[in-house]
Amino acid sequence: MKSREQEYKEIFVAEALEYFDALNRLISDLEKRPQDDQVLAEIFRMLHNLKANAKAIGYLQISDVSHKLETAFSLIRNKELSFSDEVVTVLFEGVDLLGELIHNIDNESYGEPDPVLLRNLDIIVDNLSDSTIELAKVQRYNTSKNLSLSELVYIQIKKLDHLLNLVGELVIDRDRIVSISRELDNSELKSVSSHLNRITEDLQYSIMDARLVSIGSLFNKFPRIVRDIANAEKKEVDMVMEGYDIQIDRNILQIITDSLLHLVRNAITHGIEKPEIRAKKNKPRNGNLSLIARNDRENVLIQLTDDGKGIDLVQVRRAIAERQMLPESAVANLPDSEALSYLFEPGFSLAKQVTEFSGRGVGLDVVKNAVDSIGGRIRIDSEKGKGTTFTLQLPTSIAVKGALLFEVDEIFYAIPLLHTEQVVAIEIDELHEIGGVLVADIFGETTTVVYLNELLNVKEQEMRLGDKSRLKGLVQNIIIVSYNNRKLGIIVDKLYRQQDIVVKPLSKPLDAVDLYGGVTLLGSGKVCLVLDVPAITRYFISRRQVMAGELNI
Amino acid sequence: MKRILIVDDSFYMRTMLKNMLTDAGYEIVGEAPNGQTAMELAKETKPDLITLDVILPDNTGLDVLKGIKAEQPDMKVIIVSAVGQEVIVNEAMEHGALSYIVKPFSEEKVLEVVSQVLKEE
Numbered sequence: 001m002k003s004r005e006q007e008y009k010e011i012f013v014a015e016a017l018e019y020f021d022a023l024n025r026l027i028s029d030l031e032k033r034p035q036d037d038q039v040l041a042e043i044f045r046m047l048h049n050l051k052a053n054a055k056a057i058g059y060l061q062i063s064d065v066s067h068k069l070e071t072a073f074s075l076i077r078n079k080e081l082s083f084s085d086e087v088v089t090v091l092f093e094g095v096d097l098l099g100e101l102i103h104n105i106d107n108e109s110y111g112e113p114d115p116v117l118l119r120n121l122d123i124i125v126d127n128l129s130d131s132t133i134e135l136a137k138v139q140r141y142n143t144s145k146n147l148s149l150s151e152l153v154y155i156q157i158k159k160l161d162h163l164l165n166l167v168g169e170l171v172i173d174r175d176r177i178v179s180i181s182r183e184l185d186n187s188e189l190k191s192v193s194s195h196l197n198r199i200t201e202d203l204q205y206s207i208m209d210a211r212l213v214s215i216g217s218l219f220n221k222f223p224r225i226v227r228d229i230a231n232a233e234k235k236e237v238d239m240v241m242e243g244y245d246i247q248i249d250r251n252i253l254q255i256i257t258d259s260l261l262h263l264v265r266n267a268i269t270h271g272i273e274k275p276e277i278r279a280k281k282n283k284p285r286n287g288n289l290s291l292i293a294r295n296d297r298e299n300v301l302i303q304l305t306d307d308g309k310g311i312d313l314v315q316v317r318r319a320i321a322e323r324q325m326l327p328e329s330a331v332a333n334l335p336d337s338e339a340l341s342y343l344f345e346p347g348f349s350l351a352k353q354v355t356e357f358s359g360r361g362v363g364l365d366v367v368k369n370a371v372d373s374i375g376g377r378i379r380i381d382s383e384k385g386k387g388t389t390f391t392l393q394l395p396t397s398i399a400v401k402g403a404l405l406f407e408v409d410e411i412f413y414a415i416p417l418l419h420t421e422q423v424v425a426i427e428i429d430e431l432h433e434i435g436g437v438l439v440a441d442i443f444g445e446t447t448t449v450v451y452l453n454e455l456l457n458v459k460e461q462e463m464r465l466g467d468k469s470r471l472k473g474l475v476q477n478i479i480i481v482s483y484n485n486r487k488l489g490i491i492v493d494k495l496y497r498q499q500d501i502v503v504k505p506l507s508k509p510l511d512a513v514d515l516y517g518g519v520t521l522l523g524s525g526k527v528c529l530v531l532d533v534p535a536i537t538r539y540f541i542s543r544r545q546v547m548a549g550e551l552n553i
Numbered sequence: 554m555k556r557i558l559i560v561d562d563s564f565y566m567r568t569m570l571k572n573m574l575t576d577a578g579y580e581i582v583g584e585a586p587n588g589q590t591a592m593e594l595a596k597e598t599k600p601d602l603i604t605l606d607v608i609l610p611d612n613t614g615l616d617v618l619k620g621i622k623a624e625q626p627d628m629k630v631i632i633v634s635a636v637g638q639e640v641i642v643n644e645a646m647e648h649g650a651l652s653y654i655v656k657p658f659s660e661e662k663v664l665e666v667v668s669q670v671l672k673e674e
Contacts, residue, residue, distance in 0.1 A: 004572065007568075008565070008568065008569065011564060011565050011568055012565050015563060015564050015565050042610070044608075045562065045608050045609075045610060048608055048635060049562065049563040049565075049566070049608075051635065052563070052566065052635045052656040052657060053563055053565045053566060055656070055657040056565075056566075056569065056656065056657035056658070057565075224575065224576065224578070227578075228578075
């Protein structure tokens with residue numbers, strides 16, 4: 001866990017090294033203009049800060065040496081000590097010692113500072129002008145000294161964004177060169193391209209790594225917020241958090257910050273019951289909230305669980321029917337997980353009362369949009385009376401995605417792996433037309449299936465989503481995708497391979513087509529469209545509804 | 554929620570103070586690393602309280618205190634100083650600072666002084 005102590009230490013060291021560098025510059029200035037009050041004031045201020053900070057964090061040697069130097073400089077300022085060669089030398093050495101101490105904060109094998117130097121500092125500080133014997137031992141210039149700069153740099157996030165874009169371009173060119181070198185079969189080109197391949201990959205991961213922050217930086221804000229909301233709602237809430245250390249891209253964390261806050265508010269205002277009610281239900285008076293982050297293969301999972309009243313599925317089904325989102329017969333047969341997914345539809349709120357903290361119009365649909373926008377997934381699990389869990393599955397990094405490549409009607413497509421559940425091949429006889437769409441029994445689960453060519457390339461008036469005769473061949477390759485607790489099988493013409501892709505935004509006029517999340521270039525130089533699974537799923541559902549409507553007429 | 558402006562030229566000190574105060578439920582409306590920014594932020598954010606370091610890069614904390622008091626006589630100011638600056642602290646108290654904290658400070662001490670000063674209405 002990157003604790004607050006660790007954070008303090010990093011800040012301390014970064015700032016201390018800045019002071020150290022500035023002090024070196026300033027005492028050189030002072031050597032040239034020994035009575036410059038401004039320079040003296042600056043030196044004084046820095047030593048003073050260094051002393052106070054070191055004392056606060058517990059680096060007593062640093063605070064002690066800073067204190068001695070500070071005293072020496074105040075004597076110079078008060079003209080009680082002259083800035084003679086010998087004094088200058090000791091002060092330089094003293095500042096060097098500070099640098100050494102700062103650099104060796106983590107070095108357990110670092111011994112004690114040079115006693116002669118400490119003694120010399122004491123001589124100056126105590127103004128023992130007669131005791132100059134040991135000063136003579138001090139060497140005037142230490143030419144073997146190493147120059148050193150701060151180990152930490154601050155960098156603007158937009159510079160990292162730019163680097164990430166550049167590396168994205170590079171990866172695409174790299175793939176192209178690797179592919180050309182294979183075609184040309186030139187051994188020299190092959191060896192260069194394989195080296196380029198490795199270097200690019202390394203560079204890409206280094207840049208992705210530089211953008212990672214720990215989730216703790218967000219989690220640390222929650223205890224306070226939870227306390228405030230709980231107080232306002234007159235509820236008692238105990239919160240447990242785990243996974244402070246889990247690393248995630250800084251921009252992804254930024255995007256989901258509001259969403260997570262919203263879910264936490266919801267959990268307290270709508271989930272956890274008031275203490276009296278909990279007591280009546282034989283639950284502990286204090287509600288429990290847990291926020292847990294963990295790694296899940298390439299992704300980060302964030303789970304928010306409350307032990308509150310849970311979501312009433314009867315009420316959800318009634319609301320779906322009332323809002324005419326599905327015919328009533330269909331609502332009854334809806335699996336629980338799918339019914340819950342309707343909570344993410346715009347305007348679908350079960351809250352009866354608007355409180356200060358939630359129910360003010362920002363619903364779960366906003367949360368869902370935020371998670372969709374970074375290619376993540378969200379699901380709800382809930383049991384009435386027991387509580388609710390929200391699970392966010394987020395990519396660790398934004399630039400590069402694992403994707404499955406395939407072909408439909410001689411065009412290349414990719415689907416991000418985050419949305420793919422499995423790939424199956426079934427015979428055309430196993431596909432059945434029900435209610436104007438195709439369904440198949442896939443591993444014991446009745447799954448709706450759509451031929452992607454029909455959905456993408458056929459005019460809306462001529463679209464026949466349930467027409468098997470439009471399929472080519474006997475065996476159909478189906479990619480099962482999942483979005484918002486709903487599964488959909490997508491029939492493709494040819495399946496290729498799994499590959500890391502760099503998604504580029506679409507340029508005009510294609511950017512108006514919202515079924516694609518972007519485009520990528522394959523090593524062969526061919527363009528490959530990246531499917532936006534949420535958009536495709538929504539489009540499919542809307543087409544199915546239109547057709548069902550037409551059938552009824 | 555009481556709103557506090559932190560004035561200190563050390564990022565480390567500001568971070569510590571900010572964490573201690575936000576953990577205790579105060580809102581930090583701004584952080585100023587120098588006197589100029591401090592006076593601008595005091596005017597702009599009108600905090601309930603200012604914690605003021607006495608040694609700043611552009612002017613002394615005392616000048617900043619006088620500047621702020623000249624424009625907002627009722628502004629509550631706590632001096633943050635180190636050992637050995639008693640003279641400045643005394644002078645600051647004469648110029649209207651309400652209390653002081655000595656570096657290195659403990660969380661308890663900071664919260665005690667801050668809550669006490671904010672309570673005196």
